[in-house]
Amino acid sequence: MTSKSPLQKARKWLAAGKYPKIISLLEPLVLEYRESFDFFFLLGTACLYVEDIGGAEAYYKTARRIRSENPDILKAQGAMYLRLGNVTRALEIYLHVLDVMPGDELANEALEFIRRNSDPEKMEDKIRSGAIKKFYPKRGLHPAVIPTCVFVLLLCAGCAYFAMNYKTLLGLNGARADLSALELTKEDAAQLVVTDLSSGEYKYILTTTEVNSCYKDALRFFQQNRDNEARRCINKLLLSNAGDLIKVNANTLAAHLEEPRFDTITDNYPVKQILTDIYLYQNCWVVWSGRVSNVVEDDKFYKCDFLVGYENLDRIDGTVTLVFEQPVVINNEKPIEVLARITVTENGELILRGRALHQPL
Secondary structure: OOOOOHHHHHHHHHHHOOHHHHHHHHHHHOOOOOOOHHHHHHHHHHHHHOOOHHHHHHHHHHHHHHOOOOHHHHHHHHHHHHHHOOHHHHHHHHHHHHHHOOOOHHHHHHHHHHHHOOOHHHHHHHHHHOHHHHHOOOOOOOHHHHHHHHHHHHHHHHHHHHHHHHHHHOOOOOOOOOOHHHOOOHHHHHHOEOOOHHHOOOOEOOOHHHHHHHHHHHHHHHHOOOHHHHHHHHHHHHOEOEOHHHHHHHHHHHOOOOOOOOOOOOOOOOHHHHHOOHHHHOOOEEEEEEEEEEEEEOOOOEEEEEEEOOOOOOOOOEEEEEEEOOOOOOOOOOOEEEEEEEEEOOOOOEEEEEEEEEOOO
16 A cells, blocks of 8 residues: 655645644655645645744745645635735735636635724734634545545535526526616716726726716627627726726626637637737636647646647747646647636736637547
């Protein structure tokens, strides 16, 4: 029987709450695992649970250097900053999570928690009581309870499949969600723009007429199943001097946008167009062809430079980073076609978040 690797032991001990054992096991192996995301994530999490916040901060920082946009490390850092009482930094991190993973439940819950406890004394009480630990990385299942959970998981999977596909299964496919509640009233006209431009930083300065037009376009594109165009309008509003009401409504609309497939995507933008203003296209979906180079991968992660337009070896329209948060099999000698979501890092770098791929045999 083969012995378990240090990381396998650490995962087992994390589920069992044996944090000091994880730290004692892994810390001497830092050099050996210096490029392992899982290693530093596990070690940082163990430090967080034993209140070694300095250690957690250092190890999480290294994990994020390896995978800068991984949602798990972002959420872990958000929880760590909450524990430090650095609410401003935690807020920035959780908002960034939603850029990377729109609709993430834990990030939304954390933002609501911050809103409800915005008073410093109230937040301090929550930190002292341990209430913020619900935002810590999940420890996983203890091995002893895994067999008990298998049946429940299978049952939940069946229910989830039905919930996601009941319209198709029952023949109830029809029009999109009724968003008539988002239609603007005459009273809303006074709230379309922020007039005091010194109150914030805005990428786009729009007039009342432009905000109104952009907002109506977003709703119209949504009903036309042109979610990419709707997303562009939403991004423009969120990055502009549009008023709070417009931005709240825009976020509500964004939550109803759907993930496309290869055969359903509309308004597929070329890379050169997106590179002219990447923030305008954040969270839009694209289908691009090309080839990969400079591949970095393990059993959970794949990252490469994607040479867009280079499938026939005659031109390169642009080079972007492509990331799959899952193992994929790609022949580096052949062209591929990817379905991916546009994201933008805090440093302004465009990252393609791969969802699916096609490659000829």
